[in-house]
Amino acid sequence: MTVVRAAADIDEVAQLWKSLTAHHYEVGAAIGARVPPVGPEASWQGRRRQYTAWSAEPDWLLLVAERDDVVQGYAAARVTSSAGAWDFGDRVGRLETLAVAAEARGHGLGTALVAEVRAHWRRCGVRFAIVSVIGGNDSARRFYERLDAVEFTRTSFFPV
Helix, strand or coil: CEEEEECCCHHHHHHHHHHHHHHHHHHCHHHHCCCCCCCHHHHHHHHHHHHHHHCCCCCCEEEEEEECCEEEEEEEEEEEECCCCCCCCCEEEEEEEEEECHHHCCCCHHHHHHHHHHHHHHHCCCCCEEECCCCCCHHHHHHHHHCCCCCCCCCCCCCC
């Protein structure tokens, strides 16, 4: 059985972030060929700073998914203002992170987390949400497509 709850603190998700970083290094080999990775610990310290800043926002949400009393997934989400050429409403949800331990993938934890995040966004009056997927992470792209996601933008990087 999966239990989804609010995280006790940000550091509760550190190991899952580091695992996600390692997964990103694997699937994002084309990125790594041009830009060296910073490593899981440095990556976590940067993300931890972001989570700390975002946690001051009124609609911030950090959820964990447990199976057999072990945290095996988490979602970090927020609500931001919306602007652009389409009417998404005044605010959009942003799924900043969805991480599920490799051994727990395919068992509904990610779906359960996103369902709770969506419910939170609906309570906040949000109609649409945005998620970014690392280039090369085709399984994540397919996961979001199953949730009725449609590609909206592509983000690229280049040297200056």
